[in-house]
Amino acid sequence: MAIMDPKKLVEGSAKHPQPGKVFQYGTAGFRMKANLLDSVVYRVGLLAALRSRKLNGQTIGVMITASHNPPEDNGVKLVDPMGEMLEASWEAYATLLANAATDEALLELYKKLSSDLKINGEAPARVIFARDTRASGSRLVGCLIDALEAAGAEHTDFKLLTTPQLHYLVRCVNTKGTQYEYGDVSEQGYYEKIGAAFKRAMKHRKSSGAVTVDCANGVGGPKLKELLKYLPTKAEGGVDIKVINDDVVKPENLNVQCGADFVKTNQRAPPSSTTKPLERCASLDGDADRVVYYFTSDENIFRLLDGDRIATLAASFLGDLGRQSGLAEHLKIGVVQTAYANGASTQYVESNLKLPVICTPTGVKHLHHAATRFDIGVYFEANGHGTVLFSPAALKAIATHEPQSPAQQAALETLQALTELINQTVGDALSDLLLVEVILAHKNWGMREWLDTYVDLPNRLVRVEVRDRNMFVAVDAERRLESPPGAQAEIDKLVGKYKQGRSFARASGTEDAVRVYAEAATRGEADDLAGKVANVVRQFGAAA
Numbered sequence: 001m002a003i004m005d006p007k008k009l010v011e012g013s014a015k016h017p018q019p020g021k022v023f024q025y026g027t028a029g030f031r032m033k034a035n036l037l038d039s040v041v042y043r044v045g046l047l048a049a050l051r052s053r054k055l056n057g058q059t060i061g062v063m064i065t066a067s068h069n070p071p072e073d074n075g076v077k078l079v080d081p082m083g084e085m086l087e088a089s090w091e092a093y094a095t096l097l098a099n100a101a102t103d104e105a106l107l108e109l110y111k112k113l114s115s116d117l118k119i120n121g122e123a124p125a126r127v128i129f130a131r132d133t134r135a136s137g138s139r140l141v142g143c144l145i146d147a148l149e150a151a152g153a154e155h156t157d158f159k160l161l162t163t164p165q166l167h168y169l170v171r172c173v174n175t176k177g178t179q180y181e182y183g184d185v186s187e188q189g190y191y192e193k194i195g196a197a198f199k200r201a202m203k204h205r206k207s208s209g210a211v212t213v214d215c216a217n218g219v220g221g222p223k224l225k226e227l228l229k230y231l232p233t234k235a236e237g238g239v240d241i242k243v244i245n246d247d248v249v250k251p252e253n254l255n256v257q258c259g260a261d262f263v264k265t266n267q268r269a270p271p272s273s274t275t276k277p278l279e280r281c282a283s284l285d286g287d288a289d290r291v292v293y294y295f296t297s298d299e300n301i302f303r304l305l306d307g308d309r310i311a312t313l314a315a316s317f318l319g320d321l322g323r324q325s326g327l328a329e330h331l332k333i334g335v336v337q338t339a340y341a342n343g344a345s346t347q348y349v350e351s352n353l354k355l356p357v358i359c360t361p362t363g364v365k366h367l368h369h370a371a372t373r374f375d376i377g378v379y380f381e382a383n384g385h386g387t388v389l390f391s392p393a394a395l396k397a398i399a400t401h402e403p404q405s406p407a408q409q410a411a412l413e414t415l416q417a418l419t420e421l422i423n424q425t426v427g428d429a430l431s432d433l434l435l436v437e438v439i440l441a442h443k444n445w446g447m448r449e450w451l452d453t454y455v456d457l458p459n460r461l462v463r464v465e466v467r468d469r470n471m472f473v474a475v476d477a478e479r480r481l482e483s484p485p486g487a488q489a490e491i492d493k494l495v496g497k498y499k500q501g502r503s504f505a506r507a508s509g510t511e512d513a514v515r516v517y518a519e520a521a522t523r524g525e526a527d528d529l530a531g532k533v534a535n536v537v538r539q540f541g542a543a544a
């Protein structure tokens with residue numbers, strides 16, 4: 001089979017002319033206004049075909065979704081064969097292809113990439129794809145199919161899915177028939193795997209509870225409802241899961257007054273939530289790769305339990321299971337965070353749980369990579385995106401360990417179930433939700449007990465617009481500014497004046513702005529420090 005039919009490629013590209021902007025494949029694919037996205041999606045389709053050929057026909061995934069709302073309203077991301085995010089060096093090729101300004105330039109670039117990368121034109125190209133409920137999704141799927149046809153790639157449309165479901169499917173396709181088989185290559189296979197694992201994980205629980213889940217009026221709503229069919233009911237010993245904000249008939253309702261971003265940004269429950277004090281609530285984001293928990297306290301105060309809290313909860317429980325099953329020696333657990341993790345969570349992991357913490361730059365691909373350094377790597381961004389990775393050695397130890405007592409046996413069974421319940425490819429709100437429910441049931445904890453594990457330091461995030469954010473170059477997992485010269489010294493001087501003060505500034509990877517984070521012993525001090533560091537950024541950002 002030819003690499004592609006050049007005539008077809010140009011026809012396809014002419015159908016979707018470049019709007020003449022500069023596009024960047026960022027931390028989570030391309031994200032922009034949907035009306036700019038057609039030609040970019042087309043080019044991402046071409047790249048997916050190239051990537052698959054380079055990997056001798058292993059299947060590549062394309063997901064049409066954006067991971068957060070304005071300023072972007074849609075996006076596209078690529079999924080590599082094991083279900084992980086696109087390999088970093090290929091992000092640059094995606095950027096190059098997306099920016100080819102003419103048909104001729106695109107064709108030249110495609111040929112050059114094929115030859116530079118020594119891509120075997122005879123190798124098959126296989127791509128699977130899906131989209132979430134955003135209105136422009138079906139139009140963008142059309143652009144993608146045009147590209148895949150032009151590039152001569154076999155393709156399968158999995159229609160509406162959550163992002164993590166597509167990651168799951170990509171891994172299933174590529175491991176089918178091998179010793180690493182991950183699951184059945186179907187949406188139903190995903191529900192069956194998670195449903196069965198949840199049931200096993202709940203077998204030795206002490207109690208079960210109830211949770212109201214806000215689905216952001218996105219694809220997570222119908223998918224969670226489908227998953228419920230595979231879970232034990234409360235009467236059968238499961239969790240009572242109430243689904244709200246699951247209207248996907250009107251895509252424009254996505255994230256409106258609901259969803260994980262709304263809850264985290266506004267520090268309040270969605271107005272549609274009618275829960276009472278201490279009742280457990282969770283919110284997903286639009287493509288269901290993030291989840292945060294929250295409740296209202298007896299004193300009527302809103303309390304958020306974000307990604308940091310899910311990470312600490314999971315690390316603590318996995319540590320318990322490791323000890324109780326007699327496997328602690330074989331299971332070195334570690335936690336991976338970004339600089340946005342609350343300092344109190346880092347301290348809790350290091351001092352109370354006595355586990356190591358790695359800090360990486362923002363973007364889950366960095367966290368995911370670092371998590372593979374542990375036998376059990378727990379990684380979460382504060383915004384609720386994350387998962388737990390088990391190394392091949394850990395999986396083997398967990399699968400083959402001979403328990404020495406009924407207590408060891410029970411802990412081992414739960415651990416085994418968790419290796420199946422937790423999505424190993426990417427952060428998955430549905431799987432993470434069930435993980436939290438399993439842990440709370442085992443620990444016999446409500447929201448109050450979970451919250452009381454440690455006290456968050458008050459913190460503030462500020463977005464600062466500057467002339468050129470690229471002036472701000474961060475190092476040390478984005479905790480210090482190397483440039484502009486002198487800026488970090490000013491920040492250090494300020495931080496030194498606050499009790500438990502910590503602050504950093506870094507250029508956003510997804511928006512044209514610099515983000516400033518600050519935390520300190522009191523709310524007033526955190527706000528004050530953030531404001532002052534933001535001023536430093538403004539001052540240095542305004543300089544020529």
Ligand SMILES: CC(=O)N[C@H]1[C@@H](OP(=O)(O)O)O[C@H](CO)[C@@H](O)[C@@H]1O
Nearest residue numbers: 027028067363364381508509510511
């Ligand atoms: C402070 C913050 O929330 N940053 C977000 C945001 O990155 P920035 O590089 O900060 O724009 O978008 C990323 C991709 O979705 C997400 O991984 C990250 O957590």
